[in-house]
Amino acid sequence: MSWETVIGLEIHVQLKTKSKIFSGSAVDFGQDPNTNASAIDLAMPGTLPVVNAEAMRMATRFGLAIDATINQKSVFERKNYFYPDLPKGYQTTQLAEPIVGPGIVTIQLENGTSKDVRIHHAHLEEDAGKSLHEDFHGMSGIDLNRAGTPLIEIVSEPDMRTPEEAIAFLRQIHAIITYLDISDGEMSQGSMRCDANVSVRPMGQEELGTRTELKNINSFRFVERAINVEVERQIDLIEDGGKVVQETRLYDADKNETRSMRSKEVANDYRYFPCPDLLPVVLSDEFVQAERESLPELPVAKQARFVNEHGLSAYDASVLTQNRETADYFETAAKTCGDSKLAANWVTVELAALLNKNDLGISDCPISAENLGQMIQRIKDGSISGKIAKTVFEAMWNGEGSADEIIEAKGLKQVSDSGAIEAMVDEVLAANSQQVDNYRNAAPDKQPKMLGFFVGQVMKISKGQANPGEVNRILKEKL
Amino acid sequence: MHNLSVAQISQGLSKGEFSSVEITQHFLDRIHQLDSSINAYITKLDESALAAAQQADKQIAAGQANPLTGIPFAHKDIFCAQGVKTTCGSRMLENFISPYDATVVANLKQAGAICLGKTNMDEFAMGSSTETSYFGKTMNPWDLETVPGGSSGGSAAAVAARLAPIATATDTGGSIRQPASLCGITGLKPTYGRVSRWGMIAFASSMDQAGPMGKSAEDCALLLQAMASFDSKDSTSIDHLVPDYSANLNAPLEGLRVGVPKEFFEQGLDPQIAAQVHNALAEYEKLGATLIDIELPNSKLAVPTYYVLAPAEASANLSRFDGVRYGHRCENPSDLMDMYCRSREEGFGEEVKRRIMIGTYVLSAGYYDAYFRKAQQVRRLIKNDFDRAFEKVDIIAGPTCPSTAFKFGAKTDNPVEMYLEDIYTISVNLAGLPGMSLPCGQIDVMPVGLQLIGKHFDESLILNAAHMFQQATDWHTLAPAFADNTSEANGGAS
Incomplete structure (x- = not known):
């Protein structure tokens, strides 16, 4: 039987307010335990x-960004449960009347298609503190610095069908919150956290299968792995005649498995009330x-503009707009060189690869957008070839200066002087008389392919610096 | 000296007849001499009181006195006071020293008043007799065999026994008015939102309201003046102008429309109390007021409604007492669950546990709609009743309590009977209205209270109506014999 996966995400986003959602304590991580915890916390x-009015404002902006209904009256409720890092014994959150109602997030997929994911709602709530279990000799320490940090919880409808869609959705949410500058959106730091509701059903069945909720997915990469491993588990279970139990499961990245978190506990009754x-x-x-x-220009609008103004593919546009810094970087580079497609290519391929390899964000990129633009300009005006450009690019990455400085210092400027190229062509033709004869006797449709051999030889002699167009022209002439 | 009104003390201070240190010492001496018999105070604050009195005397000498500068008073032990033990009548907070001041505490410090100590109360303000306090019961100074009412029984007893001229108190379902009635003093529960709840340990947040207790409406006006303020730290505080509560005390009551709700005189009311209250109403007619019969048809639902909503809020409000950060923690917990269970089992008394369980139950899945939501709807109906009544009348009058002070233990075995103590007071909290109790008679020496209920923020009219009654009668001037039962008064008989 073939199975269909159904995924819904719940995303917690820490808001970048100066103070906490219900107290004046600073929202500032990395401080000594309980130094940002007031009597209220x-x-x-x-x-x-x-x-905190600023938290309300940020949540409102998020809602507007996903074209959601803004509930102009929203109500905070108490969610009651005991936990040592939950100081009041209840979490103040929203349930029946959240600030953000239904909305839509459009995701772009690698195959060029797009898809709308419906947002059920998004609500404001307070974060809990942290329990620390090391260094307390069998006891636990409580750090309440994080307690009361404002969060928005974004709840999607179960509209995603593959882990790729889930990642695209998560990236789009990440793009929106960073464009709005309402959160750092750092999954590794916990300022963006994702729970996934996953179920499977036989292909074509309309009724949803029983879902499990996966927690502790703390990177984009783990979203795919966690969902895949859980889907496999559910399918195996059902095919072996078992049943999926609705429960919360913890994803263990080290073992790449999910395991039940609360199987022994009775279902929680949180006794919400206003x-x-x-x-x-x-x-x-x-x-x-x-x-x-x-509102600033948002990812979707920027994507459309990149397609229309810059002539990019929808997918490239979505990659480039994943965060505002990358989009700005691309636009600066494109403006400097005057070739959007080339700029997009360099940013999404070469630059992205190096950033990834070095685990850097675009804001830490050692090559400025202007310098990259200048380098691309040098490709376009024939000063350097695409191949030489890679050498220049690496030198720029290593901080050896601007493109022009490096081309000058390393003598990488392309040889376009026809006299010099002619001399090199003559040398090559003289050294390969057999191939010259073969070429001249070949059928015209075979010749272009054979020309490549001579071009390669000339480029070799020139150490790659000869202008390939010029080499081609002179070769054809002489042959 | 201890029978003086606040205005008289203030006058004595400014004329130099006595100093703040002297009158403070006088009350402290009385507390040390008499309080062991009635247990009105949980904490006595001799040292800080005398230090503050010295400061007050300097201020008075410098001609910078406010109406409450140098005036001794007592705080109900529900208000957090920095560096002072704040117990809320509970073992849970037996050793809790507050790190901050409640707004009410800060306001009274600012006003220059001298805090003598912190008074006894039902545990977490849950009770109508002060019998649920972990720190022992408080005795009614009129009859030491009877309860002073509650939950502000300590404050009421202290004022009645002349162990403080005035005292702060709080009222969630009648906790100012009922003990005021039972102890023969005057107490006002202001409009919800009038006095800040910041630093007042929460019982039922949507109804808790602090107010003054004193021997007279005039004294209550002065204390309320200092307590009331808009407070941005309390989201339910209302930014409404604080008027001069003493300004209109003497306004004539000619033409005042006094509503008399028939539901307040039906079954359950002691006929002798009904008679006393009718006498008081007749007094109002003499003062020029018109009595108008009104109906509050949903008031019979007030007690059950309250005993759904208040415990629901309390069940969450009291979750913070978990033994983790402060308060009582059990010895040698075996694990987290054991720590939670035993800390709360040991730290809370029976009535508190009962209300946590009721509250937890009415909020539970499957019961929420039947209890909590329904109670919220009824609360709206009760409020609507008052709104309709106030279209026809300026003020509502009736009994504060169905009976006078009862014997210790008389109602402890039957919680519902205890809950019915507040049958006439609770609807006022559900509607968020101001209400007052003032003495209007006695039955076998035991005081009877008249309740006045006003429109939102109409404290001035209530105080005016109460003051005019007190100008025409002398019930409020009567003190229990106990108050004069000092060795000085007894001529050293002991």
């Missing part, structure tokens, strides 16, 4: 929450309108 008796310490938050029409008007 410690849930001291008698303390009360006050909503938080009586907080009034419903009401957003005015003017506020929402002002936020709508001040």
Whole structure:
């Protein structure tokens, strides 16, 4: 039997506010434990929450960015459960009336197609603290610096059918939140966290299978691996006559397996109810309108513009717009060299490979966009060949200067002087008289292919610096 | 000296008849002498009180006195005070020293008032008799065999016994008005949002409200003046102008429309209390007011509604007492679950546990709609009843309690009977309205309270109506014999 995978994602995004969602403590990680924890964060008796307006604004902007309904009245509720790093014994979150209602995120796939993923809603809530289990001699330490950090939880509909779609969706969310500058979106740092709801069903069946929720997927790469391994497990289970149990499963990246987290626990009853310490938050029409008007150009719009203005493929456009820095980098390089396609190629292929290899982000790239643009310009004006450009590119990466400086210093400038090339052509023809005869006796349709041999020889003598166009022209003339 | 009103003390201070240190010492002496008999105080603050009184005397000498500068008072032990033990009447917080001041505490410090100590209360304000306190029961100064009411029984008893001229208190379902009634003093629960809840340990957040207790409406006006403020730290605090509560105390009541809800005089009310309240209403007619019969048809649903909503909120509010960061933690927990269970088992008393369980139950999956949601809907109906009534009347009057102070243990075995103590007060909290209790009679020496209920933010009118009644009657001036039961008064009989 063939199976279809159904995936929905729940993404937690830490907002980059200065202070916490319900207290004035700084949102600032890497500090000594409990130094960013006030009486409110410690849930001291008698303390009360006050909503951070900036968190509301950021959530509103996210909602507007995915074309969602903004609920101008939203309600915070208490989600009750005991945990040592949850100081109040409840998490203040939203349930029945979240700030962001249904929306749409469009994803681009590698095969050039696009797909709409529906967002069920997105709500605001507070992060918990951290439990530390090392260095406490069998006890646990609690660090509440993170407690109260604002989060938006984005809940998708089960609209994805492959891990690739899930990754594309996650990347698109990442692009949106970084464009809006509302989060760092660093999965490795936990400022963006992803849970995946995964189920399988026989191909063609409409009814959804029983889903499991996968937690602890803390990189884009693990999304694919975790989903694949869970799908395999579910299919094996069903094909062996078993049943999938609805449960939360932890993804173990080291063992590449998922395992049940809460099988022994009774289902939690969180007893949500509206938080009586907080009034419903009401957003005015003017506020929402002002936020709508001040949105930056978003990934989807930028993608469309890259296709229309720059003539890129939809897929290249989506790769280049995954974050604002990359998009800006590309646009600067394209503007400098005047060739968008070439610029796109260099950014998505050569540059991306080196950045990946060195585990660097575009903002840490040692080659400036202007320098890359200048190098591409030198390819276009014939100063260097595409092959020599790779040498220049590597030298720029190593900090040896701008493209022009490197070409000059290393004497890489292409030889276009026809006298010099003619001399080299003569030398090659003299040394390969047999091949010259063969060429001259060959049928015209075979000749272009045979010409390559001579071009190669000339390029060899010139150490790659001869202008290939010029070499071709003179060779044809002489032959 | 201990029978003086706040205004009289203030006058004495400014005229130099006595100093703040002297009157503070006088009350501290009385507390040390008498409080062992009634247990109104959990914590006595002699040292800081005298230090503050010295400061106050300097301020008075410098001519910079406010109406409460140098005036001794007591705080209910529900308000967090920096560096001071704040127990909320619970073993859970037996050794809890607050790291910060409640807004009410800060406001009274700012006003220059002198805190004598922190008063006893039902554990986490859950009770109507102060019998649920971990720190022992408080005795009613009018009859040491009876309860002072609750949860602010300590504050009420302290004022009645003249162990403090005025005291702060809180009221979630009647916790200011009912003990005021039972102890024969005056107490006002302001409009929800009038006094900041920051630093006031939460019981039921949507109803908790702090207010003043004193011997008279005049004293309550002065204390409320200092307590009330808009506070950006409390999201439910309302930014409404704080008027001069003393300004209109003497306004004539000619033409005042007093609503009398028939539901407050039906079965369950002690007929002798009904008679006393009717006498009080007749007094209002004499003062020029008109009595108008009104209906509050949903008020009979107030107690069950409250006992769904308040425990629901409390069940979450009390989750923070988990033994992790502060408060009681059991000895040698075997694991996390053991620590949670035993810390809370040992730290909370029976009534608190009962309400946590009720609250947990009514919020549970499958019961939420039947209980919590339904109760919220009924709350709206109760509020609507008041809105309709206030279209016809300016103020509502009736009994505060169905009976006078009862014997210890009389209602501890039957929680529902205890809950019915608040049958006339609870609807006011559900509607967020201001309400007051003032003495209006006695039955066998035990005080009877008259309740006045006003529109939102109409504290001034309530205080005015209460003050005019107190100008015409002397019920509020009566003190229990216990208050004069000092060796000084007894001529050294001991």
